[in-house]
Amino acid sequence: MRVVLRLLSPLLGLLVAAVGVLTALEVIVAWVAPSSSPLVVPWPTWQAALAGLTWSSAAVRGVAIGVGVVGLLVLLVGLVARRHDVTLTEPVPEVTVTTSPRSLARAVGHEVRSHSDVVSASVVASPKKVVVRAGTLDTPEEVRTAVRERVDEALGRLPLARRPRVSVTVAATKGVK
Known part of the structure; x- marks a missing residue:
């Protein structure tokens, strides 16, 4: 828009x-x-x-x-068409801190891609929701749990004023390990 x-x-x-x-x-x-x-x-x-x-x-x-x-x-x-920034906690009452949804997605995506069983990942973020789609060569359910934990840890480290909902989808990709 x-x-x-x-x-x-x-x-x-x-x-x-x-x-x-x-x-x-x-x-x-x-x-x-x-x-x-x-x-x-x-x-x-x-x-x-x-x-x-x-x-x-x-x-x-x-x-x-x-x-x-x-x-x-x-x-x-x-x-x-207004910008939908992600609000972070205020260090002092006079200061408002925000980040872009793209930066939040980049931070979460970096954390997801650092997992050894993830071969590909895409992350879309908004102030209300983070959607992670990952590909793996292993069993998707095992990797899904690990990826979900990593996303929760990454969001926990960020000073978010409101924690977004998280949706993680892991699918098996074809390839040789």
Whole structure:
């Protein structure tokens, strides 16, 4: 979702800048030569069409509803795209300490991969959950217990304000030991 915001923000900024430049040019042309035709935008035609509208007109209400819906969608995209940091315990009340989910996954992944029976591992972390998928050449159930203990130890060493749920999946991989 953050990618959408990173694309949407410059596009909206360019659109607002273009409208501003176009408005400035139209105003300058209207001041310099009031009797000439508009530069790009047909303002006199629009003014005549809008003169008959009131605040209670269906078109005005429809545009207002449309603008409101688009505004709510942009607000929702912004709220969903916020960064979901993992909160750590505060060393002092005035200091807030956070880390990224990627760093938490990297720390847990390093611990999982250091186990001698694990041949491959992937870790995905969020503030609420850590998901570990590991591959082994041995019996998956035995390795799963050992990996789960290592993940619990790694999370225990970290100063996490809230301990995430842990999900460990170990599958047998093909290969020669």
